[in-house]
Amino acid sequence: MSARVLVGVKRVIDYAVKIRVKPDRTGVVTDGVKHSMNPFCEIAVEEAVKLKEKKLVKEVVAVSCGPQQVQETIRTALAMGADRGIHVEVSGKDYETLAVALQYETLGPLQVSKIFAALAKKEQADLIILGKQAIDDDCNQTGQMTAALLDWPQGTFASEVTLEADKLKVVREIDGGLETIKINLPAVVTADLRLNTPRYATLPNIMKAKKKKITNVKPADLGVDVSSRLEVLKVDEPPQRQSGVKVETVHDLVEKLKEAGRI
Numbered sequence: 333m334s335a336r337v338l339v340g341v342k343r344v345i346d347y348a349v350k351i352r353v354k355p356d357r358t359g360v361v362t363d364g365v366k367h368s369m370n371p372f373c374e375i376a377v378e379e380a381v382k383l384k385e386k387k388l389v390k391e392v393v394a395v396s397c398g399p400q401q402v403q404e405t406i407r408t409a410l411a412m413g414a415d416r417g418i419h420v421e422v423s424g425k426d427y428e429t430l431a432v433a434l435q436y437e438t439l440g441p442l443q444v445s446k447i448f449a450a451l452a453k454k455e456q457a458d459l460i461i462l463g464k465q466a467i468d469d470d471c472n473q474t475g476q477m478t479a480a481l482l483d484w485p486q487g488t489f490a491s492e493v494t495l496e497a498d499k500l501k502v503v504r505e506i507d508g509g510l511e512t513i514k515i516n517l518p519a520v521v522t523a524d525l526r527l528n529t530p531r532y533a534t535l536p537n538i539m540k541a542k543k544k545k546i547t548n549v550k551p552a553d554l555g556v557d558v559s560s561r562l563e564v565l566k567v568d569e570p571p572q573r574q575s576g577v578k579v580e581t582v583h584d585l586v587e588k589l590k591e592a593g594r595i
């Protein structure tokens with residue numbers, strides 16, 4: 333099989349960081365905050381690399397859209413086993429003007445999916461694997477929009493992927509169970525949590541990754557307009573949880589509930 337896979341790797345605030353909203357409520361604090369690859373993108377990379385190890389695909393290309401720093405995210409994907417990277421550069425200036433709120437505001441799912449659709453054609457990709465969702469915007473839209481723009485079939489929320497010639501069997505995590513579908517390539521798959529356990533990049537592989545190639549392109553080179561269609565009005569902290577009350581007896585509990593108008 334000579335398939336080429338594009339994998340989307342988004343740089344996000346690390347999942348372990350406690351997010352702080354800026355005092356002027358225009359966004360969240362990103363300066364000096366640890367960033368990492370979106371966890372679902374790690375799963376997407378792992379799946380693509382596994383397909384390559386099984387010799388079912390020829391090349392794995394890691395793609396990240398954003399400012400200069402996303403190259404670190406691409407390097408991580410290269411250290412995990414991707415063959416080369418594409419950095420779709422959105423300059424700091426565009427970022428700041430449009431990034432009224434979250435860091436990736438200008439690059440919402442619509443803009444990113446236009447980029448992936450254009451790259452898929454340029455690179456003659458047969459498969460695009462994305463995370464099911466980015467943990468910063470929680471959009472869960474990019475895979476679906478990319479498939480729609482390309483008019484390709486989609487296997488979203490994948491927990492198992494089997495490539496058989498030009499067909500893909502995808503087990504999908506749906507409400508209350510698993511759904512198995514068969515789709516034709518080219519296709520878009522989005523990775524769910526149980527698809528695999530991503531490998532850690534080993535030191536030798538991190539060193540090797542330094543020699544792998546990252547190509548730089550601008551959205552305009554791909555004919556993509558990244559202007560945002562959304563205006564973020566404000567960003568708020570989630571409401572503080574009220575502290576609870578300890579009661580000694582069931583009788584006290586019932587009284588408290590009555591007082592609070594709950595029963």
Ligand code: AMP
Pocket residue numbers: 339340341342343370372373376395396397398436439440441444461462463464465466467469470471472473474475
């Ligand atoms: P979302 O639709 O924003 O929840 O993102 C779903 C997936 O789309 C992510 O897990 C990535 O694989 C991909 N994606 C979104 N934004 C970017 C980006 N800026 N660069 C690369 N991939 C992205």
